[in-house]
Amino acid sequence: MNMNIILVFLSVLSFLISLPRAYGDPWYEGHVCKDGMNFNSNSTYQSNLKLLLSTLRSNATHGSRDKISDGFYNATAGQDLDKVSGLFLCRGDVRRETCQDCVNFATSDLPQRCPVQKGAVIWYRECLLHYSNYSFLSTVDYVPYLCLANAQDSPNRSFGKQVRNLMDEAVNQALSTPKMFGTAKEDYSDFPTLYGLAQCTQNLSPDQCRNCLGDAISQLVECCKVRQGGQLLYPSCITRYELYPFYNNKLIASPTPAPPSPGSVTSSKGGEEIK
Structure with a gap:
């Protein structure tokens, strides 16, 4: 499979993902x-x-x-x-x-x-x-991976630094939660609001999660630094940032615990x- 950066026209997709997807494929x-x-x-x-x-x-x-x-x-x-x-x-x-x-x-x-x-x-x-x-x-799996970049150019030259700061905040939140899942939001007076997400698979230790997300963010900033949004997806962790809200704050604030289940869990x- 071609592992080159896949340019996605999110100007159209950003509208589509706002629609309810209760039915249909993932x-x-x-x-x-x-x-x-x-x-x-x-x-x-x-x-x-x-x-x-x-x-x-x-x-x-x-x-x-x-x-x-x-x-x-x-x-x-x-x-x-x-x-x-x-x-x-x-x-x-x-x-x-x-x-x-x-x-x-x-x-x-x-x-x-x-x-x-x-x-x-x-x-x-x-x-x-x-x-x-x-x-x-x-272990942490860094390969294979996908880098998905927004087709629209970033608003200014310092965008890469702002993305990194945002994602570092999301990582810190992910490392403080049992699900190893974190989000971040940064408001600017002269710049659109930035939204970020970071998550690890829960088989990783906190140090492994930090290493996976740190590497993913470096790759993300490099491949998408001139783009308004992007994702870096590893088998062991995922990262994403956008100029629009793409995650569900209500479910983050009130996670639903899983019910008991019979069986042998080790x-x-x-x-x-x-x-």
């Missing part, structure tokens, strides 16, 4: 099939992958014993060379029903886009899904090893 941002390691049809690995996706889908629907896991879950299936690891992350400001719909869609959509690859990742505006044949659940942040 907002697709991009995906990557990890080449080099493929599996055979009807193989043990494929069976384990199907089991993993079913587990992720089930935990998006039924929640977890730990309210921290609301909107995030990781699991593994199989052993040795046929072991597959995976996770989903829903953006911290989406409703639980939206999260469920996104994960349900992703667990069907990504295997169709990457039908034989052992590893793949897909990003939607509402959630991301990542699985692989190597164990990544205790991770304090939502995780399971499927034998």
